Amino acid sequence: MRPTQAARLIKEVDFGTPIRANEDMVALTIDGVDVSVPKGTSVMAAAMTLGTKIPKLCATDSLEPFGSCRLCLVEIEGRKGAPASCTTPAEAGMVVRTQTDRLAKLRRGVMELYISDHPLDCLTCAANGDCELQDMAGAVGLRDVRYGYAGENHFGDAKDQSNPYFSYDPSKCIVCNRCVRACEETQGTFALTISGRGFDARVAAGPTDFLSSECVSCGACVQACPTATLTEKSVIAHGQPDHSVVTTCAYCGVGCSFKAEMQGDRVVRMVPYKDGAANEGHSCVKGRFAWGYATHKDRITKPMIRAKITDPWREVSWDEAIGHAASEFKRIQAKYGREAVGAITSSRCTNEEVFLVQKLVRAAFGNNNVDTCARVCHSPTGYGLSQTFGTSAGTQDFKSVEKSDVILVIGANPTDAHPVFASRLKKRLRAGAQLIVADPRRIDLVQSPHIRAAHHLQLQPGTNVALLASLANVIVTEGLVNEAYVRERCDLAAFEAWARFVAQEKNSPEAMEEHTGVPAADVRAAARLYATGGNGAIYYGLGVTEHSQGSTTVMAIANLAMATGNVGREGVGVNPLRGQNNVQGSCDMGSFPHEFSGYRHVSDDATRDMFESLWGVKLDREPGLRIPNMIDEAVDGAFRGLYVQGEDIAQSDPDTQHITSGLASMECVVVQDLFLNETAKYAHVFLPGASFLEKDGTFTNAERRINRVRQVMQPLGGKSEWQATCDLSAALGYPMAYTHPSEIMDEIARLTPGFRNVSYAKLDEMGSVQWPCNDSAPNGTPLMHIDRFVRGKGRFMLTEYVPTQERSGPLFPLLLTTGRILSQYNVGAQTRRTDNNAWHDEDVLEINPFDAENRGVRSGDLVALASRTGEISLRAEVTDRVQPGVVYTTFHHAVTGANVVTTDNSDWATNCPEYKVTAVQVRRTNQHSAWQEKNLEEDVSLRRIATPELVAAK
């Protein structure tokens, strides 16, 4: 008998050294077999293309060859000695032999030396079965160690266990340098060195240990280590995995592919997948290590209901919970009207789940009140790029950065928020590309090992549009416009209007300096560099979108790229760095209140006809409520019922007290989530969600890349979200019949032109695909707008700087801006339930030494942070990363409540909240704020779960 489905451990091929991209090929003979490889490829890699594994220890194909172990020796006709195959490039006509008696003897000699200083505890070693040293000992036929084991050795060296996820056992180190090189070449952090020489040479993470070093726990060194020296603690605890499944990280918008390496249905480790196009084998601490939340004891796995939010929760069956939710929604609609209910979808959920929720709203609720959390992050990207280019997405793939010459990073902090992309970016910068950073804060990229920004335009929060106008002014008035490009590709009348507009004196760097605070000379130099430095690429994040002029800024960025001819080929483009894993997807899936999937307005009759005929129901042609509108109308009493899937608006959305008073006014709030999150305190029905490990589906990353999410364990709550949504819809009177998420994707493909050729079969075959993927681009579209813009001619938009209404003044003299850090993720519901807290266990307020001194504040002091909307207390960190007049914090911890302070100001076009500018005051304090006290109390009172005995006794 054979097993039905071969569950196997996926092992990518290791060519030993990188395969070079080169059109020129060279032909050679290896062990009598002809082979041709791209010029620059090593003999080792050439041999591997034939399947010939030359023994190796210091080489692996994610790293440049190093040539230290001398195990990979070969014989080459006409050459003396035995050169190392990893450092010898293949040449035309070479005749190579990889196995001879002489080579075997040499290799055994090398191995003997290694093994004489290596503990022989293979049977009890965590790497047993996954150790290259062990493999090599086998491959070279090592039978005896002539030197014995009694000589000088490192067996007694102390382990470094400081990192919560991996351990360093120096006694097993063979000093191959792979970890050091991985940290430099792959990750770009330069945390590791080899200290000492000869026998004393050891790997060192700074002067103390891994945790207190520069190490960011990306795992690249662990991945590269051929021995047990650097090993995941989960492997030490559980042993080697026996099968693996390729899936996609559920954290940020980079969308890294991982192998979930398993024993049964237990995840042993997550290993970045080399064939994943977004990450090519790299990872960050979140995806690589912070997955323990998925089985955390706080997971709620039983559906629950309650009549009032002050009642304790009562565990019920799925049928009862769904039935209750449906009858409440029906009751509310009967009483207050069809528009009185709606739903919020999540960028943390799959495309299929998001699509179903919007379908439920449109078909079963009969209105368009569906919005997605992208509302509060990248909605201005959608609006701005569709106005200018005609499509609501970034223009490039991540790989494109390898061809960039000048990189402008504006309002983004990639090393913290998009770490794996940041590693690619840093690699390109180390290779010589120039960097311009526009950010109020000195982010790490401005100056980090071997990287220094040519310009850091340290603007005042809220003045992006002013800065971009002055950059454009220089480009136009100094004659730096790429006229041929503009003439061919863009709408000329719009261009001329724009050129006249930006050329006005009021937009000059000198005039704008008063608003931005950036010296005019720096702006001029940066503009010249971007316009004339070769391929110019712009990367931006929420520091662009989350402003009252967020959409204007996106358009200003697009203008700049068009004017300099920087759209439509590799190395250039306008690239939004998306926050959450599926921001792109949740927007694509039609979960905006005015749009069907593929960004088609609900008033478009042809589109609506198509949906109506497939769904068999009449659809509303008027836009529905956006999240902030829902909350406003809830406070107002018109909006009474909400279904929230995988979102935590009570923590993530601005002006918390406004949000919670909206939620508290509703009669039925249904929360579907992994945990009893902040929003669930205001909920009446709780439906257990499923983690990304528990379901099938797809995520679409910032490059428009659709990646598969694959189930590795059963949903802890018994149902995946899509199943619960189907059940709820059926209970509302609109049954949806799907047996697998692939059928949902098939429906998406039928209804959405850009997805026409997408299917699970296609994704299985290709690994991933970037939309549009249809008959004109059957294998997807890595780069957009190549010969023409999607909208035809690129359209320049006028982008007048309008200062935000949120101004500092005597009462609130400082400007607060918010952001993220590497180890925590958004509201922190996942990462706070992992050991990532070792790096960041509370939100702190960064304040400049000048402002701190004025207020008598020292690092570590508790301070009150107050704005017009609310007040919180948190610890201060005095740092010159922020300029005088600006303070900064993160919003990862619910107990801090950073959004109590932010306001309900929002982007003019999309209502994306202005998280990045709030006028505040800071003073020393010795207590929690009133809101924090109340919140702590409600953490208990609004989260009680009735114990079954009490319920029975009642």
Add this chain to the structure above:
Amino acid sequence: MSADERNVAKLARMAGQIADFFRAYPEAQAASSVAEHINKFWTPKMRAEVLAMPEPGDPLVAKARAFVRTGEK
């Protein structure tokens, strides 16, 4: 301020922000663009509230109101 008044004031502020963007354009185009934006993104109820406002403070919003559609339901 009642919740209702607060909402109306907020809608007026939002409409003013939209007008701020389009003010850079020639006036006739600006007014219709403001209205187009509101028609495209606001619910019929929100539009009705804008139409029902006593004279909005912003002259461009006032002009744009001529092009704001009431909902067809």
